[in-house]
Amino acid sequence: MGTRFKVNGRSVDVNADEAMPLLWVIRDRLGLTGTKFGCGIAQCGACTVHMNGAAVRSCVVPLAAAAGANVKTIEALSPDRSHPVQKAWESCAVPQCGYCQSGMVMAVAALLESNPDPSREEVDASITNICRCGTYQRIRDAIQVAVKNARHG
Ligand code: FES
Ligand code: FES
Known part of the structure; x- marks a missing residue:
């Protein structure tokens, strides 16, 4: 076993x-x-x-x-890419090469689960994933969109 x-x-x-x-x-x-x-x-x-x-x-x-x-x-984050973080990522066109992005999305999804409206400081403190393409600004924007999406359904 x-x-x-x-x-x-x-x-x-x-x-x-x-x-x-x-x-x-x-x-x-x-x-x-x-x-x-x-x-x-x-x-x-x-x-x-x-x-x-x-x-x-x-x-x-x-x-x-x-x-x-x-x-x-x-x-398995969602059956059809409908998780608020996935939708925000799509609408903000976050990925460049994409390699880091599944890890980013999973990290952000866990953060929003425990803290549905994180401050910018809280985001920066908890999302420490590295993106070699430097998509950090779009990631920050997409997190704000995800927070709004989750709030308004
Ligand atoms: S592969 Fe696990 S943190 Fe980099
Ligand atoms: S999108 Fe290329 S490493 Fe993050």
């Missing part, structure tokens, strides 16, 4: 070294490739997923730590 947990609502039982980073389990064992590898040392945020509702950098979460957890990846 391997390590059991839920991914996107589905129960999985993964036979792998318990020290394997959750990122590799998600990508290589479960085939969910929307979550990206950037640095592998918890610096860039490209690998951000939700674990029990909180944003985590899956490159530094060992498989053992996911036992019994509920993990959500970008593939």
